[in-house]
């Protein structure tokens with residue numbers, strides 16, 4: 618992979634609510650170990666949201682600018698939970714990163730960021746929100762069905778998927794177990810539920826290459842191969858695949874070069890990128906390069922290259938879909 622041309626399609630935007638960013642975090646989430654770890658790692662103070670949000674962005678920009686391979690990041694929003702009538706259910710929502718905050722941040726850094734808005738198809742204005750975000754320049758739509766408590770296979774979302782197809786907005790969906798969601802319906806993370814979106818013609822990107830995320834066995838890998846065979850509009854990102862709960866999928870996929878053209882680069886920033894999947898599987902020189910590479914974007918490239926896991930970039934998809942915007 619030559620030059621600084623890659624797009625990372627899976628970077629989390631984190632933000633504490635301030636008076637006008639439209640974000641929300643529940644008291645339960647504020648107390649959770651995961652959230653406290655994030656605050657500690659980035660030395661963020663929850664009592665001063667504006668400074669904390671600024672610092673999170675500055676840290677991300679610094680690491681991105683320092684990367685030798687990655688040019689741009691898709692910063693992801695996080696929609697909430699919606700009730701039967703399509704109204705926001707704040708009591709069930711753990712956190713919400715608003716599309717306005719995502720779009721505004723991406724607009725402020727056009728050379729670094731692309732907007733990965735989040736739209737729960739259960740919201741009553743889901744189709745209008747797709748149009749609004751597409752008009753505002755969004756690059757993709759991200760969802761996390763287990764957290765957002767919707768079933769991607771629900772046929773009442775057909776119009777939503779058709780609108781995504783029509784506006785050429787890829788649909789990036791979390792797949793597998795989600796650790797931050799104890800007690801929620803984890804079966805909503807089954808990638809087979811993405812078939813409806815594929816049938817309606819939307820470009821689907823399954824996050825974490827369909828890995829299950831529980832270390833046991835990769836129960837979704839048959840689905841991955843079936844989709845790759847049957848749908849030209851199916852892709853998967855390689856984010857988080859170096860983590861202990863997902864690296865079996867990395868080791869599986871490196872044996873299947875025929876599907877590498879379906880893989881898109883991503884990290885799952887701010888999560889760590891680890892090198893131990895490569896131990897004993899690459900030469901010492903390659904391993905020591907991975908260990909020396911502290912930049913998470915570059916380490917993800919080094920580990921995947923070292924293990925011969927081929928991948929493309931979201932940019933390759935956007936070239937086809939955004940041709941209309943280039944004069």
Ligand SMILES: [Zn+2]
Pocket residue numbers: 627629885
């Ligand atoms: Zn993620």
